[in-house]
Amino acid sequence: MLLFCAVGGNSPSKHSIQPKFDESLIRRIGEEDQDALEELYIKTGRAVYSFVLSIVRNPADTQDIVQETYLKIRAAAHLYQPMGKPLAWIFTIARNLARTKLAQGNLLLSAEDCKIEEDPQYSYISDPDDKMVLESALKILSQEERQVILLHCVAGMKHRELASNLGQPLSTVLSRYNRALKKLKKHLLEQGVL
Amino acid sequence: MYRKKIKKALKQAVFQLPMPSFEKISNTPVTKLLEHDFITTQEPTKQKVQNSISRVIAVVCVCCGLFFAFGMGWFAQNCVIDSKIMLDVNPSIEITTNHKDCVLEVKGLNEDARTLLAGKKYRGQGLSQAIESLMNLLTEDDYLTESKNTILLSVQNKNTQHSQQLEKNISDYIRASLEQQHIIPNIIDQLIIFNQEEEDTARQYQISPGKIRYINGILAYRHDYTLEQLAVMNMEDLANLFEDADDFGDNDDDREDSSDDEDQDDPEEDSSDEEQDDTDNDDEHVEKKQSGVIKPSNKLPQKPPQQEDFSNDDSEYDSSWEEESDYYDFSDDGPDSVDDSAIDD
Numbered sequence: 082m083l084l085f086c087a088v089g090g091n092s093p094s095k096h097s098i099q100p101k102f103d104e105s106l107i108r109r110i111g112e113e114d115q116d117a118l119e120e121l122y123i124k125t126g127r128a129v130y131s132f133v134l135s136i137v138r139n140p141a142d143t144q145d146i147v148q149e150t151y152l153k154i155r156a157a158a159h160l161y162q163p164m165g166k167p168l169a170w171i172f173t174i175a176r177n178l179a180r181t182k183l184a185q186g187n188l189l190l191s192a193e194d195c196k197i198e199e200d201p202q203y204s205y206i207s208d209p210d211d212k213m214v215l216e217s218a219l220k221i222l223s224q225e226e227r228q229v230i231l232l233h234c235v236a237g238m239k240h241r242e243l244a245s246n247l248g249q250p251l252s253t254v255l256s257r258y259n260r261a262l263k264k265l266k267k268h269l270l271e272q273g274v275l
Numbered sequence: 276m277y278r279k280k281i282k283k284a285l286k287q288a289v290f291q292l293p294m295p296s297f298e299k300i301s302n303t304p305v306t307k308l309l310e311h312d313f314i315t316t317q318e319p320t321k322q323k324v325q326n327s328i329s330r331v332i333a334v335v336c337v338c339c340g341l342f343f344a345f346g347m348g349w350f351a352q353n354c355v356i357d358s359k360i361m362l363d364v365n366p367s368i369e370i371t372t373n374h375k376d377c378v379l380e381v382k383g384l385n386e387d388a389r390t391l392l393a394g395k396k397y398r399g400q401g402l403s404q405a406i407e408s409l410m411n412l413l414t415e416d417d418y419l420t421e422s423k424n425t426i427l428l429s430v431q432n433k434n435t436q437h438s439q440q441l442e443k444n445i446s447d448y449i450r451a452s453l454e455q456q457h458i459i460p461n462i463i464d465q466l467i468i469f470n471q472e473e474e475d476t477a478r479q480y481q482i483s484p485g486k487i488r489y490i491n492g493i494l495a496y497r498h499d500y501t502l503e504q505l506a507v508m509n510m511e512d513l514a515n516l517f518e519d520a521d522d523f524g525d526n527d528d529d530r531e532d533s534s535d536d537e538d539q540d541d542p543e544e545d546s547s548d549e550e551q552d553d554t555d556n557d558d559e560h561v562e563k564k565q566s567g568v569i570k571p572s573n574k575l576p577q578k579p580p581q582q583e584d585f586s587n588d589d590s591e592y593d594s595s596w597e598e599e600s601d602y603y604d605f606s607d608d609g610p611d612s613v614d615d616s617a618i619d620d
Contacts, residue, residue, distance in 0.1 A: 115301055122297050130294060140292045148295035156305040157315035170317055177314045205291045214284035234282040235289040266277045275277050 104163045107170075111159030122151060125168060128236035129175050135227035136179040138219045140202040146182060150175045169246045213274045214265070221268050226261035229254055354379070358441055359469075361483035363427040364418045365509035366391050368409060369483060370402075376441065378405045385481040391416060402441075403448045410452035418509075421458055425510040428464040429485025438466045463514060465489070480506040486513075493517050 102124045109117035129150055134143045153174050161170065206212045218227060228247065232238045240258065244251040269275040311317060352374050360370040366388035371379045381397040383389035391412050397405045413419040419426070428445060432438040442464050453460050469477075469484040473491075477484040480502070490505045493516050505513060 118301055119297060122300065126294055127290070130292070131289060134289065134292075144293060144295050148300055151295075151300045152303055152305050153315055155300075157308045157311060160308060160311055160315070162317055164317065170315075173318060174315055177316075181314070202292070203288075205293060206288045207291065208284070208287060211284040211288040211291075214281055215288035218285060231285065231289065234285045262278055262281060265281050269277075269281070275280060 102167065104161075104165070104167045107154070107158050107161045107167050108163075110155060111161065118151070118155065121154070125171060128168070128232060128238060129171060131231035131235040132172055132228060133175050133179050134219075135224060135231050136176065137183065138227075139200075142179075142182060146175060146178050149178050153178070166246060168242075169248070172246060210274055213272065214269060217265055217268050217272070217274075218261075221264055222261050226257050226264070229257045230261040230265075233258060353377070357432065358437070359431040360441070360445060361427075361429040361431075361485040362409065363429070363483050363486040363489075363510055364413055364423075364425070366413065366418055367481070367483040367486060368392070370397075370405065372402060376402050376444075378402060381405060381409070384477070384483050387418075391418075402445065406445060406448040407452045410449060410456075414453070414456045414458065419453065419456075419458060419460070423509070423511045424453075424458055425461040425463065425514045427483075427485055427489055427510050427513075428462055429483060429488070430464070430466050431468055433468075435466070442466055461514065463489070463510070476502075482506055486510075489513065489517070 102121060106117045106121050110121065126147070130143060130147050133146045133150070134140065137143055137146065150171065154171065157174075161167070164170070203212055203215070206215065218230060222230065229243060232243055233240065238246070240254050241251060243249070244254045247254070266275065308315065355373060356371045356379060357374045358372045358376070360372065361384075362368045362370070365385075367384040368381060368388050368391075369384055370381050373379055378397045378400045381392060381395070383392045395408070395412075397408070400408075410419070417423075426449060428442065428449070430438050430442045430445070432441060446462050446464060449460055449462060465485060465488065467485070467488055469488070473484045473487045477487045480487070486506075490502060490513065493505060493513065494500065494502065497516060500516070505516070508516075
């Protein structure tokens with residue numbers, strides 16, 4: 082049984098865990114199967130985190146929302162109707178929770194207010210260049226571009242999976258991804274990071 | 276190169292950010308929802324919506340297809356022309372029927388017929404009802420009488436068996452209708468498939484293709500008439516010509532022999548000539564079949580044979596010479612030659 086460490090992130094493995102799983106996991110979670118919940122968390126946690134981070138743009142809120150997401154999954158798993166896209170359902174829950182939090186204005190920090198290099202939340206990031214790249218991504222990209230680039234680069238989701246789970250055309254996903262990379266490249270070159 | 280760097284940097288950065296504790300997630304008590312709320316609601320995916328729409332479209336298409344198929348079937352059964360029936364007296368009338376032998380249309384092909392049928396509606400009627408009505412009209416206007424009773428019945432249908440049945444039925448309807456008027460009809464029937472040339476010619480002369488076919492039969496042997504002359508004749512006269520046409524064989528010798536036979540009036544020779552005529556008729560039947568006629572079932576008019584009665588005949592007939600020799604030899608004045616003075620007497 083694998084336990085996921087809460088403090089200090091893990092170094093990314095060479096082969097990212099792709100959030101692919103069987104819908105039966107959700108049904109089992111509804112039956113209070115802890116192993117199923119753990120398996121789901123391992124497979125989808127990073128993807129949900131990247132997704133929420135692209136919306137709220139700060140790690141603390143992201144952490145809370147991700148936690149609430151999985152609690153909601155536990156509460157509603159028995160009501161889940163198989164539709165072939167369980168990850169899309171999880172993203173829906175995460176998005177609704179993030180929007181609720183944004184609407185309530187209960188954000189701890191805003192990306193415009195605080196610079197990452199001064200933000201203690203980002204102190205876990207050892208490499209300053211990595212920090213700069215993340216800050217640039219959260220600052221200059223649109224929400225859709227952030228979603229696509231973080232889910233692809235961090236969670237390892239393929240463009241087709243993104244298109245399917247986000248409910249967007251593949252061409253849209255590809256164009257957003259390329260545009261995001263171009264923006265980041267230009268900005269980072271100007272900043273002298275690259 | 277920069278892409279890889281950016282991707283790697285982002286991945287490393289986010290992976291180093293703290294994730295929520297699984298233990299906290301698994302150990303926090305949760306209340307099971309009775310139904311989805313606005314957070315956990317499952318939105319129908321676009322694919323599902325598309326599938327639903329596709330399913331609806333598919334059902335609609337199937338329904339349309341079924342409707343179209345049934346519609347076409349109904350149309351084929353009820354509105355498509357299956358048979359064409361032509362009645363020629365002098366008015367030329369065309370009746371079209373569907374697969375169920377219900378009348379689709381009755382139209383006049385010449386002026387007399389159009390006048391006869393003015394204001395009349397026959398669509399949807401049964402064939403017997405329509406035929407009875409037409410026979411009544413023809414008798415009322417004296418196109419059909421006890422003496423003028425010849426009707427040319429032409430039936431066209433791709434199914435030979437159906438054609439024959441239709442021909443029989445219509446003949447029965449005609450006889451039954453005219454029986455009430457004390458008219459015994461002389462029905463000349465033919466089962467044929469018309470060609471475009473006949474239809475065009477019929478349209479030109481405002482008669483039925485059936486009549487054209489009949490006239491062509493006459494013209495094959497009667498070269499002293501033209502199509503224009505025969506086209507305006509009524510069936511009574513045409514039938515008489517047709518009977519006469521039998522006397523006009525292909526062989527000119529036969530024509531001479533028949534004329535000689537009439538003069539001599541020898542019963543035995545007459546019967547043999549009739550047999551020869553019958554043989555010739557059979558040949559004509561065969562020839563007609565080979566030319567594409569399905570079945571000229573009754574080529575000759577069914578007139579009762581007129582027995583020649585010489586009892587009251589005032590024609591000049593001198594029987595005295597029968598006692599003389601059988602033939603006159605004019606070649607020379609031999610001992611058997613008859614005295615001319617005896618003949619004059």
